[in-house]
Amino acid sequence: MIEQELADGPNELKDLVDTKITLQKLTGELPISGEGITLTLKDASYIPSKDHANQYIVHDRHIHQTVNELFSAGAKAIAINGQRIYRNSYISCIGPVVSVDGTAYPAPFVVSAIGDQDILDVSLNLKNGVIDMLVQDNIEVTIEKKSKIEMHAKDM
Amino acid sequence: MLLPALFLLIGLLLGFMTNLSIPEEYSNYLSIAVLAALDTLFGGIRAQLDSKFDQQVFISGFFFNVSLAALLAFLGVQLGIDLYLAAIFAFGVRLFQNLAIIRRLLLDKYYLFKKTKKNNDISTKIN
Amino acid sequence: MKNVFTKHKLMIGLVCLLIGFMVATLFNTNKQPDSRDTRDTWEIRTALQEEQKVQQNLYQEIAEAEKTLIEYQEQTEHQQIISLKESIQELREKAGLTEIVGKGMIITIEPIFLNEELQEYPSINAELLQLFINELNASGANEIAIGNQRIINISPIRDVNGKVYVNNSSIGNLPTDIHIITKDIEKFRDYIEVSEINDYFALENVTISIREQEKVVLPKYDGAINLQEVHVGDIPEVGES
Numbered sequence: 001m002i003e004q005e006l007a008d009g010p011n012e013l014k015d016l017v018d019t020k021i022t023l024q025k026l027t028g029e030l031p032i033s034g035e036g037i038t039l040t041l042k043d044a045s046y047i048p049s050k051d052h053a054n055q056y057i058v059h060d061r062h063i064h065q066t067v068n069e070l071f072s073a074g075a076k077a078i079a080i081n082g083q084r085i086y087r088n089s090y091i092s093c094i095g096p097v098v099s100v101d102g103t104a105y106p107a108p109f110v111v112s113a114i115g116d117q118d119i120l121d122v123s124l125n126l127k128n129g130v131i132d133m134l135v136q137d138n139i140e141v142t143i144e145k146k147s148k149i150e151m152h153a154k155d156m
Numbered sequence: 157m158l159l160p161a162l163f164l165l166i167g168l169l170l171g172f173m174t175n176l177s178i179p180e181e182y183s184n185y186l187s188i189a190v191l192a193a194l195d196t197l198f199g200g201i202r203a204q205l206d207s208k209f210d211q212q213v214f215i216s217g218f219f220f221n222v223s224l225a226a227l228l229a230f231l232g233v234q235l236g237i238d239l240y241l242a243a244i245f246a247f248g249v250r251l252f253q254n255l256a257i258i259r260r261l262l263l264d265k266y267y268l269f270k271k272t273k274k275n276n277d278i279s280t281k282i283n
Numbered sequence: 284m285k286n287v288f289t290k291h292k293l294m295i296g297l298v299c300l301l302i303g304f305m306v307a308t309l310f311n312t313n314k315q316p317d318s319r320d321t322r323d324t325w326e327i328r329t330a331l332q333e334e335q336k337v338q339q340n341l342y343q344e345i346a347e348a349e350k351t352l353i354e355y356q357e358q359t360e361h362q363q364i365i366s367l368k369e370s371i372q373e374l375r376e377k378a379g380l381t382e383i384v385g386k387g388m389i390i391t392i393e394p395i396f397l398n399e400e401l402q403e404y405p406s407i408n409a410e411l412l413q414l415f416i417n418e419l420n421a422s423g424a425n426e427i428a429i430g431n432q433r434i435i436n437i438s439p440i441r442d443v444n445g446k447v448y449v450n451n452s453s454i455g456n457l458p459t460d461i462h463i464i465t466k467d468i469e470k471f472r473d474y475i476e477v478s479e480i481n482d483y484f485a486l487e488n489v490t491i492s493i494r495e496q497e498k499v500v501l502p503k504y505d506g507a508i509n510l511q512e513v514h515v516g517d518i519p520e521v522g523e524s
Contacts, residue, residue: 013360016367022510023374026436031516064413065441072439072451076513087379087436090421114513153516163296164303171307183312190309193302200295211294218298 025077028084028154032077036114036149037121039066042140043096043107058109058139060093066111067091069130073123075113077151081105082112084151117145184233185226188240188247192221195247198254205261221247379435379504383426387464387499388471391492392484394457405488406457409442412449415480416440419463422474426464426501430454433504450506457489462499 024030041058067078067085078085083100085091092099096107113120121143124130134141178186196218203209225243232239322330375381394405416434419427427434432449439451446453465471472493484491 013364016364016371020367020371020374021515022508023371023378025510025513025515026508027374027377032513033516034513061410061414064417065410068409068413068439068441071437072441076510087434087438088420088424090417159292160295160299164299167300167303168307171304175311176308177311178308186305186309190305193305197302215294215298
C-alpha cells in the first residue's frame with residue numbers, strides 16, 4: 001500500500017493519507033477490523049403449537065432496530081452474517097433467510113458491530129431497550145464481546 | 157664460449173627493444189624464473205669449466221628449474237605461504253656456490269696457465 | 284663433429300637468448316613504476332589541478348542530479364497530494380460528507396386527519412422510518428436525506444422520547460421531507476407505490492406524496508467521523524495514528 005508508506009512522510013501528506021484511510025474505512029473500500037460485539041438472533045426454539053409461529057421468528061424490524069441501536073450507540077461498522085451494511089443497504093427476512101443487499105444468509109442471524117464494547121453492551125441492555133424488546137418477541141439473543149471483528153471491503 | 161655470451165646479449169637487446177612488460181601480479185613468477193635461469197646458467201658455466209658439461213642436463217635443468225620455480229611461487233600465492241622465498245633461498249645458495257666454484261676453478265686455471273707458461277719459459281731458456 | 288658442435292652451441296645459445304630475454308622483460312616490468320613518478324613538482328601540480336577540475340565537474344554533476352531528484356520528489360509529492368485530495372473528495376462524496384445535487388424526488392410524509400377532534404396528532408416511529416428507508420434502498424435509492432439529515436453508513440434512526448431521531452437529532456413533527464437521489468425514477472416510483480409500506484403508513488394516519496424533481500439538493504452529513512478504533516484489515520497499526 002503506497003499510502004501507508006507515504007504516511008511516514010511530511011505532515012500534510014500524512015494528514016491527507018490519514019483522512020483518506022478514514023474515509024476508506026467509512027465507505028468500505030478497505031477491509032476493517034476492530035473490537036466489538038456480536039449479537040446472535042435466533043428464532044425461538046420452542047414454539048407452542050397454539051400460537052402463531054410468526055410471533056416467534058426474527059423479522060426485518062428486529063434487525064433494523066438492532067442495527068440502529070448499535071449505530072446510535074456509536075458503532076463504527078456493522079455487518080450482518082459477515083456482510084457489512086452501508087447506508088443504501090437493504091435487509092429483508094424471508095422465512096429463515098436474511099437477505100442483505102440481495103445476498104441471502106441462513107439463520108441464525110449474526111449482527112456484528114465494531115465499536116466500544118462496553119457502550120454497545122450497555123445501550124443494548126437498557127431497560128426496555130433492544131434486548132428487552134427482542135426477548136419480548138420470543139427471540140433468543142446472545143451477546144458476545146469480541147476482541148477482533150473483521151469485515152471485508154466492499155466489492156467494487 | 158663466445159657464442160652463448162653473444163646470444164645472451166642478443167636476448168637482452170631483444171628484450172629491451174621490444175619493451176615488453178608483463179602485468180605486475182606476474183612479475184614475481186618471472187623474477188623467480190630468472191633466478192632459476194641464472195642458476196642454471198652459472199651451473200652450466202661451472203660444468204663447462206669442470207669439463208663435464210652435458211647439454212641434455214643443461215637444457216632440461218634450465219626448463220625444469222624455471223617452470224618449477226614459477227610453479228612454486230604460484231603455489232605459494234595460492235596457499236598464502238611465501239614459498240617463493242624457499243626458491244630464492246635454494247637458488248641463491250646454489251648460485252653463490254656455483255659462483256665460488258667458478259671463481260676457484262678460474263683461479264686454478266690461471267695458476268695452471270701461469271705455471272705452464274713459466275715451465276715453457278724455463279724450457280725455452282733451457283733450450 | 285663440426286655439425287654436432289654447432290648444434291650444441293646453438294642450443295646453449297638459444298637458452299642464453301631466452302635468459303637474456305627474460306631478464307630484460309623483468310627489468311622492463313620493474314622499471315615501469317619508476318618511470319611514472321618522474322614528474323617534477325610543476326607537472327604534478329598541473330596534474331593535480333586537472334584532477335581537481337574533474338572532481339569539481341563531478342561535484343557539479345552530483346549537485347545537479349540531486350537537484351533533479353529533489354525536484355522530482357517534490358513534484359511527485361505535489362502530484363501525490365493532488366491525487367490524494369482528488370480521491371479524498373471522491374470518497375467524501377461517496378461517504379455523504381458533501382452536499383450533493385442530482386435528479387431524484389422528494390417524498391413528503393404527511394399526516395392525514397380523518398377525525399380531527401378524536402385523533403391525536405399523527406406521528407411516525409423509528410421502526411416505520413427504518414422500514415421505509417430499507418424499502419427506499421431496496422427500490423434503488425442512491426442517496427437519502429431525511430429532513431436535513433443525510434443518511435450515511437453509520438446513521439442511526441431511533442426513537443427518543445417519542446420523537447424520531449436521525450443522526451442523533453430530531454426530525455421534528457410531520458410533515459417531513461425525504462430527499463432522494465436515484466437513477467431510475469420511474470422504476471423507483473412504481474416500486475414505492477405498490478410497496479406495503481403504504482399500508483403501514485396508513486395505519487399511523489400518515490401518507491406519502493412523491494414529487495419528482497430534476498434537481499434535488501441533499502445536505503452533507505455534518506457530524507464527526509471518528510473511526511480510530513477501527514483498524515484497516517490485517518494491518519493493525521494503521522488506524523492508530
